[in-house]
Amino acid sequence: MADRIFAAVLLAVTIGYAVIAFTVIRAPFQYDPLGPESWPRILSIVAILCLLYILWKPDAIGFDMTRQVWFRLGAAVVLLLAYSDLYEPLGFILSTILFGTIMALMLGAPRLRAVGFGIAAGVFGWLLCVTLMDLNLPEGALYEAVVDSFQQTEEEGAS
Amino acid sequence: MDAVLSGLATGFSVALDPFNLMLVLVGCFVGTLIGALPGLGPINGVAILLPIAYGLGFQPEAALILLAGIYYGAEYGGRISSILLNVPGDAGAVMTTLDGNPLARAGQAGRALSLSAVASFVGGTFAVILMSLFAPALAGFAVTFGPADYVALMVFAFASLASLVGKSTVKTLLGATIGLMLATIGIDANTGVPRYTFGIPDILAGIDFLIVVVGLFGMAELLTLVEQQARGTLKSLPVDRSFVTMADLAKSKWTIARSSVIGFFIGILPGTGASVASAVAYGTEKRISDTEGTFGKGDVRGLAAPEAANNAAAGGSMVPMLTLGIPGSGTTAILLGALLMFNIQPGPTMFTQRPEVAWGLVASMYIGNVALLVINLPLVGLFARMLTIPQHYLTPLIAVLAFIGIYTIVGNPHDLFMITMLGVFGWFLRKLDFSLAPIILGFVLGGLFEDNLRRALSISGGDWSILVSNWKSILLYVLALFVVVLPIWLARRARGNAMQDAESH
Numbered sequence: 001m002a003d004r005i006f007a008a009v010l011l012a013v014t015i016g017y018a019v020i021a022f023t024v025i026r027a028p029f030q031y032d033p034l035g036p037e038s039w040p041r042i043l044s045i046v047a048i049l050c051l052l053y054i055l056w057k058p059d060a061i062g063f064d065m066t067r068q069v070w071f072r073l074g075a076a077v078v079l080l081l082a083y084s085d086l087y088e089p090l091g092f093i094l095s096t097i098l099f100g101t102i103m104a105l106m107l108g109a110p111r112l113r114a115v116g117f118g119i120a121a122g123v124f125g126w127l128l129c130v131t132l133m134d135l136n137l138p139e140g141a142l143y144e145a146v147v148d149s150f151q152q153t154e155e156e157g158a159s
Numbered sequence: 160m161d162a163v164l165s166g167l168a169t170g171f172s173v174a175l176d177p178f179n180l181m182l183v184l185v186g187c188f189v190g191t192l193i194g195a196l197p198g199l200g201p202i203n204g205v206a207i208l209l210p211i212a213y214g215l216g217f218q219p220e221a222a223l224i225l226l227a228g229i230y231y232g233a234e235y236g237g238r239i240s241s242i243l244l245n246v247p248g249d250a251g252a253v254m255t256t257l258d259g260n261p262l263a264r265a266g267q268a269g270r271a272l273s274l275s276a277v278a279s280f281v282g283g284t285f286a287v288i289l290m291s292l293f294a295p296a297l298a299g300f301a302v303t304f305g306p307a308d309y310v311a312l313m314v315f316a317f318a319s320l321a322s323l324v325g326k327s328t329v330k331t332l333l334g335a336t337i338g339l340m341l342a343t344i345g346i347d348a349n350t351g352v353p354r355y356t357f358g359i360p361d362i363l364a365g366i367d368f369l370i371v372v373v374g375l376f377g378m379a380e381l382l383t384l385v386e387q388q389a390r391g392t393l394k395s396l397p398v399d400r401s402f403v404t405m406a407d408l409a410k411s412k413w414t415i416a417r418s419s420v421i422g423f424f425i426g427i428l429p430g431t432g433a434s435v436a437s438a439v440a441y442g443t444e445k446r447i448s449d450t451e452g453t454f455g456k457g458d459v460r461g462l463a464a465p466e467a468a469n470n471a472a473a474g475g476s477m478v479p480m481l482t483l484g485i486p487g488s489g490t491t492a493i494l495l496g497a498l499l500m501f502n503i504q505p506g507p508t509m510f511t512q513r514p515e516v517a518w519g520l521v522a523s524m525y526i527g528n529v530a531l532l533v534i535n536l537p538l539v540g541l542f543a544r545m546l547t548i549p550q551h552y553l554t555p556l557i558a559v560l561a562f563i564g565i566y567t568i569v570g571n572p573h574d575l576f577m578i579t580m581l582g583v584f585g586w587f588l589r590k591l592d593f594s595l596a597p598i599i600l601g602f603v604l605g606g607l608f609e610d611n612l613r614r615a616l617s618i619s620g621g622d623w624s625i626l627v628s629n630w631k632s633i634l635l636y637v638l639a640l641f642v643v644v645l646p647i648w649l650a651r652r653a654r655g656n657a658m659q660d661a662e663s664h
Contacts, residue, residue, distance in 0.1 A: 002590075002591060003591055006587060006591055010337075014340075017340060017355070020355065025352060025354055026352070027347075027350040027352050028352075030350055031617075032349065032613055032616070032617045033616045033617060033620065033621030034612065034613040034616050034617075034621075035350065035352075036347035036349065036350050036352045036354060038613075039343060039609040039612065039613070040340070040343050040354065040355075043336055043339050043340050043343065044340075046332070046336050047333060047336045047337070047340065050329050050330075050332055050333035050336065051333065053329050054329060054330070054333070059326075059327060059591075059592060063590065065386070069386055072385055072386075073382060073385055073386055073586075076381075076382060076385045077382070077579065077583060080378070080558060080579045080582075081576065081579055083558065083562065083575075084562070084572060084575030084576050084579060085572070085576075087562065087566065087572050087575055088572050092563075096559055099555065099558070099559070100555045100556075100559065103551075103554065103555035103558070104551050104552055104555055107385070107388055107550065107551035107554055107555075108388075108551050109549065109551040109552065114551075117552050117555075121555070121556065121559055125559060125563065129563055129567075133211075133215060134215075135211070135214050135215070135563065135567045136214075136566075136567050136570060137563065137566060137567065138566065
């Protein structure tokens, strides 16, 4: 059943892909026998044939997961999305501390150790990647604001 | 022969450079750590660390040496979790659990680990030697390939992929097609027409290879770990002081030799990597040597066979990647993508145009093999301790690494969403028994496949018969057909025999 639903969704996407390939994509002028539309057309036909076969003869795969597992997976995805959303505003260190701590807690780590892990991941990650390996990671709006205000007070003091 | 020796000399002068030598060692060490972690196989390890390696701003040969070391090391380390936990790190290590884990349960974990390290070393070294002999010759031959032959080669690659990888042929084919379709997104290089960009400027140049790789492999792996973690915990067996004996080696020496040959040649087949090689080697060895029915109960030969084969296959799968530009496995597809990011087109001309990269990589594999054996024999206890790192720390760490890598390269928080969503997609695919390697293979080869098809038809002025106009392409199509039909025929015959047996009894 899961197989059929997934194949049906993919089929809808593929038909959209095919419609674009057969109607929209067109080169204004070309000398080659195959234009930019030919290859997507071939691919969409192959994909549709495969999908029809899966719809016709799906494998019997059940998602035999308890509601609890679904809940954890959903929570993990939400956490990841929140992490990507806060990555730049909070900066690497703060967002990693938050994400590492909450994720570890959710997966069953003891409370204090989870906090320790989060702080270690944030601080050591920053030291290792930025200080040692010179990679580019976000400092965070908060940090920048603090630095800016310092510079402003310095400028005011100087003037 | 002269070309091989002078090439190797070039290669070793690159690989023995102190900095590169350090990278080989670091790569092997990190790779073994990653391989030893349960659930994290070579392909995920390379996928997660690729953006970081790219972001460090090394020379192409240095970055490639580092990545190959990680790949190699992970192939080595996979056996540790197979033997001690009975949980294979990836598909290539499944066969190792069959005889490795019973040995460890019988209190001979040390013996099993050291024997498998020796078998891996022999398999790996054998593959590198054959590779340095074959690769230049094959590259020399491949220079004569025209666009039509490349199309045939690609069809052969996907045919062998579809028939040998994954549970369902149709799903593997569909996976490869999804990869090829993803590769069509962006501006068409020949005509400048945008395809499937929907006016979004971020994807005019196509979907970033790194995002697809990290999303489909790294993040999907993370979600799988979350799912499994909620289902129960793992128990590791202790490492004891037992060690491999001369008698074990004498007993398994022919096994190792046979399996190395099998592994190397299966590794060369485009699309098939360590998992197929170790399964075939184990099956063959079981048929030849299992006279007392000890396989599966802790026979040293049953442990040596898949380990020699999967390391030989790791070397073998480098051959088509370096000489033809067609990767032999999912992981080499990622390495190929890495080369493309450095603007190096892998293929027959790489050995002559970028000898420092091609030969440097080969030489680093010689060094890596020795290094792995030296690292692995004394330090196996340390790696084994990695197994006891609780999953609840490991899982968030994967996300942190993946985010660092992607942000460093692309510097755009929008891409962090992309990898998360691709991870969800990849997790669904895995749940539904799709294997992910064909997708990445299709994605990496998509541009090459289309270009060659269009070029071939331009040469012939639109006449499709050019695709079958010379013996090289015809031979490849025949081989492709053979690869698809043979397993079906064998399965039918096996079923027929079983039916006959059932009737006669």
